[in-house]
Amino acid sequence: MLSSSFLRSLGLLALGLLLLADSGQSAPQPKAAWMRGARTRLAKSSKWNSNRWANGSACVETAPSDFQAPKENVWSGLTNWEAASVTRWLFGQAELNLTRSEDAGNWDNSILLVELMLPNKTDVLPYVDGDAAAPTRYAHVVLDLRATVNPTYTDILVGPLPVTNGTTTWQPVEYPYTRKTGGSIRNLDADSDTMQTDFILKITGSISDITLDLWGGTAMGMDNDTLDVWGIDPVWQYDNKLTRWDTFWNYPTDEFDAETLLPLGLFLKTDVTGRDPSKWKMKGWLYNDIFYPTTADFRKAYYSGNFTKLGANVEGDWARTDQQGPVLPMDTATPPGAVAPSGARYSVDHTRKYVEWMDFSFYMGFSRDTGLALYDIRHKGQRIIYELSLQEALAHYAGNDPVQSGTAYLDSYYGFGPYAFELVPGYDCPAYASFVNTSFYVSETTHTHINSVCLFEFDADYPIQSHTNSAYTAKTKNIYFTVRFVATVGNYDYSFSYEFYLDGSIRVEVRASGYIQAAYYANNHDYGYQIHDFLSGSMHDHVLGFKADLDILGTENTMELTTNVPVTENYVWSDHPRNTMKLQRSFIESEDDSRLFYTGNGRTQYRVVNTAKPNKYGEYRGYRILPSDGTIHLTVLNSSNLVDAADWANYDLMITKQKDTEPRSAHPYNGQDVYDPMVRFGDFFNGESLTQEDLVVWFNLGMHHIPHTGDLPNTVFTTAHSGIQFMPLNYYDGDISRQTVNMVRINYDKGNVSEVKTFGQKEATCSADLAKEEFDFYSYTGDVVIRKFPYDPNDPYFETDSIV
Numbered sequence: 001m002l003s004s005s006f007l008r009s010l011g012l013l014a015l016g017l018l019l020l021a022d023s024g025q026s027a028p029q030p031k032a033a034w035m036r037g038a039r040t041r042l043a044k045s046s047k048w049n050s051n052r053w054a055n056g057s058a059c060v061e062t063a064p065s066d067f068q069a070p071k072e073n074v075w076s077g078l079t080n081w082e083a084a085s086v087t088r089w090l091f092g093q094a095e096l097n098l099t100r101s102e103d104a105g106n107w108d109n110s111i112l113l114v115e116l117m118l119p120n121k122t123d124v125l126p127y128v129d130g131d132a133a134a135p136t137r138y139a140h141v142v143l144d145l146r147a148t149v150n151p152t153y154t155d156i157l158v159g160p161l162p163v164t165n166g167t168t169t170w171q172p173v174e175y176p177y178t179r180k181t182g183g184s185i186r187n188l189d190a191d192s193d194t195m196q197t198d199f200i201l202k203i204t205g206s207i208s209d210i211t212l213d214l215w216g217g218t219a220m221g222m223d224n225d226t227l228d229v230w231g232i233d234p235v236w237q238y239d240n241k242l243t244r245w246d247t248f249w250n251y252p253t254d255e256f257d258a259e260t261l262l263p264l265g266l267f268l269k270t271d272v273t274g275r276d277p278s279k280w281k282m283k284g285w286l287y288n289d290i291f292y293p294t295t296a297d298f299r300k301a302y303y304s305g306n307f308t309k310l311g312a313n314v315e316g317d318w319a320r321t322d323q324q325g326p327v328l329p330m331d332t333a334t335p336p337g338a339v340a341p342s343g344a345r346y347s348v349d350h351t352r353k354y355v356e357w358m359d360f361s362f363y364m365g366f367s368r369d370t371g372l373a374l375y376d377i378r379h380k381g382q383r384i385i386y387e388l389s390l391q392e393a394l395a396h397y398a399g400n401d402p403v404q405s406g407t408a409y410l411d412s413y414y415g416f417g418p419y420a421f422e423l424v425p426g427y428d429c430p431a432y433a434s435f436v437n438t439s440f441y442v443s444e445t446t447h448t449h450i451n452s453v454c455l456f457e458f459d460a461d462y463p464i465q466s467h468t469n470s471a472y473t474a475k476t477k478n479i480y481f482t483v484r485f486v487a488t489v490g491n492y493d494y495s496f497s498y499e500f501y502l503d504g505s506i507r508v509e510v511r512a513s514g515y516i517q518a519a520y521y522a523n524n525h526d527y528g529y530q531i532h533d534f535l536s537g538s539m540h541d542h543v544l545g546f547k548a549d550l551d552i553l554g555t556e557n558t559m560e561l562t563t564n565v566p567v568t569e570n571y572v573w574s575d576h577p578r579n580t581m582k583l584q585r586s587f588i589e590s591e592d593d594s595r596l597f598y599t600g601n602g603r604t605q606y607r608v609v610n611t612a613k614p615n616k617y618g619e620y621r622g623y624r625i626l627p628s629d630g631t632i633h634l635t636v637l638n639s640s641n642l643v644d645a646a647d648w649a650n651y652d653l654m655i656t657k658q659k660d661t662e663p664r665s666a667h668p669y670n671g672q673d674v675y676d677p678m679v680r681f682g683d684f685f686n687g688e689s690l691t692q693e694d695l696v697v698w699f700n701l702g703m704h705h706i707p708h709t710g711d712l713p714n715t716v717f718t719t720a721h722s723g724i725q726f727m728p729l730n731y732y733d734g735d736i737s738r739q740t741v742n743m744v745r746i747n748y749d750k751g752n753v754s755e756v757k758t759f760g761q762k763e764a765t766c767s768a769d770l771a772k773e774e775f776d777f778y779s780y781t782g783d784v785v786i787r788k789f790p791y792d793p794n795d796p797y798f799e800t801d802s803i804v
């Protein structure tokens with residue numbers, strides 16, 4: 001949740017773009033007819049290939065086996081070469097009237113994004129499940145059309161790829177959106193730079209005498225400014241006007257990113273309707289809950305001798321994350337760490353972004369809007385989930401002041417892709433994890449964030465199975481596999497983990513850290529705790545919407561609910577009516593009844609089943625959807641900020657029939673017109689049957705965040721988290737984690753062990769060189785940038801500016 005105007009005011013708003021994680025291949029891969037199962041082990045990468053066995057004592061730290069995915073990854077984005085050729089082709093289309101981003105001003109058209117258009121599921125299934133050709137590739141391009149009084153963001157499709165003169169065309173893309181305006185939505189940002197420098201800062205500069213007196217600082221657009229000014233997102237859009245509310249923030253006095261902890265409590269309202277700056281108007285000031293309609297009124301009151309001045313939030317150690325306080329007992333000794341004595345026990349095709357661990361496999365995709373997504377997740381060769389992906393993240397604030405009240409960040413506007421930075425081994429992921437690069441398109445360049453997705457196995461701190469009696473004890477290790485990325489969208493860091501377990505379950509876990517966006521304390525006691533001198537921990541809901549397109553034994557599925565209900569029953573054997581409970585089974589039959597709230601007391605099991613594929617006992621095989629911690633939906637009803645722009649946040653679990661025209665529940669520009677957003681999710685629900693259809697489950701994670709003193713200086717991942725599990729339910733005939741050999745049974749008798757069974761598991765006899773595992777912190781890189789127009793793949797350069 002990041003603060004939009006905040007980033008914009010820092011000039012760092014990444015307008016942009018994205019594309020996939022191109023592994024450096026510069027031309028499309030030749031199509032190979034890889035059949036599932038016909039895998040080839042290729043040479044292991046050289047970094048790890050050196051034989052590190054001195055003579056059997058040092059552990060072999062092998063990287064994941066390099067091998068080839070059974071199919072091409074049709075979700076992994078454009079290659080560098082494709083993105084460059086599309087960009088070049090677009091500049092050749094005179095009617096688009098494009099200006100290069102680096103030369104573009106407020107009144108020029110430019111390219112914001114060039115990425116892969118995700119193929120339709122209808123076209124993908126015959127390819128991944130059969131012998132059909134891979135779907136035709138198209139580029140999804142977002143244009144920033146500002147050379148007009150009515151600026152728009154416009155989504156177009158360019159293709160088919162590869163680009164060829166004659167056959168490649170562009171067309172507006174409308175089919176994935178509920179708004180039918182040719183892929184266009186108004187662009188409220190066209191003048192954001194000049195609005196800040198030529199309008200907002202002029203107003204705030206006009207009261208520099210007051211800001212100097214109140215806080216010893218000014219916001220005038222000069223180098224000596226110590227105050228920043230920004231506010232609500234999205235801007236208010238009612239009455240055919242655009243209304244902004246902004247407020248003052250102290251800049252941090254050092255490198256710590258503490259600005260969102262330093263609000264100062266003076267708010268200004270402006271009317272910024274239209275593109276003619278001469279029509280923009282100052283509409284008033286608010287301080288300590290008193291509204292002054294004009295600057296003259298405010299100034300008069302301020303100097304009246306009857307004006308209550310409140311204190312300022314100023315940075316200090318309380319806002320800095322470095323170690324402070326007495327060192328804890330024994331804390332300077334090295335803490336426990338994890339090692340992988342046999343190296344990676346999984347395989348990765350880095351070109352096709354495909355992973356296999358134990359009996360799981362999946363492809364990875366990566367997008368500017370929402371970061372990492374997983375596709376065609378299979379277990380034992382059977383697809384469980386076609387797509388598992390973030391859709392949107394909302395941070396909806398509230399407050400007595402207009403800025404907190406008016407803030408409801410829809411973070412895909414900023415994008416998760418551009419903020420998925422390099423991970424730190426030993427901190428973000430275990431030191432032995434392996435890593436994947438991600439790339440995104442910005443202003444005719446492709447930026448690569450090295451090592452921004454990590455893959456690793458981990459031994460949970462508890463076994464997956466345990467039993468003991470008088471004759472034996474049996475335990476099974478709980479080894480799971482994680483794919484993780486962390487996106488720092490402005491002030492907050494979101495960590496996304498997709499975890500795979502030996503029992504066939506899959507877990508999604510989101511954690512939040514980073515700086516909260518706090519409020520000025522005055523009059524805000526009903527909206528948060530006071531957490532510092534003049535600071536309120538502004539209440540807000542984080543709601544993160546996900547899509548899980550489950551395919552259980554095929555695409556024809558049904559949602560079954562099994563609920564524990566209290567009952568009073570007479571049985572043939574009961575002398576009196578008995579107060580007890582029983583199971584109530586039901587199906588969600590249509591989209592009229594498919595927006596659900598989790599029942600109180602967790603009494604209902606939600607399960608996607610295939611009723612045509614019962615098990616041998618007649619029970620339907622399926623996967624259960626199990627909210628595991630802190631899943632929530634938005635508290636606010638019919639939000640004044642969002643109107644129809646985030647309908648997906650209003651429920652816990654929503655089920656629709658899969659449609660190629662409904663691929664995503666949100667759009668990054670939904671906030672540009674909250675009354676008529678690009679995707680009005682509620683429109684997906686139009687009464688269609690959900691009985692043995694291809695179902696998509698839309699679920700939310702999140703938390704009701706009421707920051708307290710423990711959120712200073714940063715929110716901690718320990719308590720700010722939310723998760724969900726997909727677990728096989730009556731899917732297999734038994735618990736399939738019995739397959740692992742990493743278990744032990746110890747038979748004993750009156751204190752003597754008679755037998756130990758270890759099932760062929762390998763004992764770790766090698767010694768791990770922990771020093772070698774330590775990450776060289778000086779190798780942390782930042783962005784690698786490759787110019788697309790003109791294409792210059794041989795001259796990559798480093799640019800750390802885009803690391804916020």
Ligand SMILES: *[C@@H]1O[C@H](CO)[C@@H](O)[C@H](O)[C@H]1NC(C)=O
Pocket residue numbers: 054055057
């Ligand atoms: C190999 O290991 C043995 C002990 O296991 C040790 O005695 C011997 O010196 C080692 N050899 C080398 C070459 O390191």
Ligand SMILES: *[C@@H]1O[C@H](CO)[C@@H](O)[C@H](O)[C@H]1NC(C)=O
Pocket residue numbers: 097099107108109147
């Ligand atoms: C093309 O864009 C420029 C600004 O970059 C603008 O001045 C011009 O009017 C536009 N031309 C057309 C035909 O729209």
Ligand SMILES: *[C@@H]1O[C@H](CO)[C@@H](O)[C@H](O)[C@H]1NC(C)=O
Pocket residue numbers: 092163164165
């Ligand atoms: C397409 O035509 C343009 C202009 O005629 C030319 O510059 C470009 O190289 C051509 N591209 C291809 C792929 O042939």
Ligand SMILES: *[C@@H]1O[C@H](CO)[C@@H](O)[C@H](O)[C@H]1NC(C)=O
Pocket residue numbers: 208212216217218222224225226
């Ligand atoms: C910054 O400089 C301007 C121009 O000299 C001055 O008016 C303003 O008060 C200064 N701001 C601060 C915080 O000193």
Ligand SMILES: *[C@@H]1O[C@H](CO)[C@@H](O)[C@H](O)[C@H]1NC(C)=O
Pocket residue numbers: 290306
């Ligand atoms: C001082 O300001 C307060 C708040 O605006 C107002 O209620 C009060 O009447 C004022 N007192 C005088 C003496 O102006």
Ligand SMILES: *[C@@H]1O[C@H](CO)[C@@H](O)[C@H](O)[C@H]1NC(C)=O
Pocket residue numbers: 023350435436437448450451784
């Ligand atoms: C990530 O990018 C770096 C720098 O371009 C490259 O050296 C490395 O091989 C890439 N890693 C993978 C797994 O492709």
Ligand SMILES: *[C@@H]1O[C@H](CO)[C@@H](O)[C@H](O)[C@H]1NC(C)=O
Pocket residue numbers: 638
């Ligand atoms: C939502 O709120 C608006 C403005 O208060 C109102 O006009 C509209 O009817 C409300 N919609 C619903 C579904 O309650």
Ligand SMILES: *[C@@H]1O[C@H](CO)[C@@H](O)[C@H](O)[C@H]1NC(C)=O
Pocket residue numbers: 117119120138175660661
């Ligand atoms: C995807 O399916 C929709 C609906 O059938 C269709 O309009 C659209 O052209 C398809 N997109 C592609 C890229 O084939």
Ligand SMILES: *[C@@H]1O[C@H](CO)[C@@H](O)[C@H](O)[C@H]1NC(C)=O
Pocket residue numbers: 749750751752
């Ligand atoms: C257990 O082991 C001890 C020591 O070897 C032996 O004396 C004793 O008889 C054993 N008890 C049983 C029940 O086997």
Ligand SMILES: [Cu+2]
Pocket residue numbers: 512516540542705
């Ligand atoms: Cu929060």
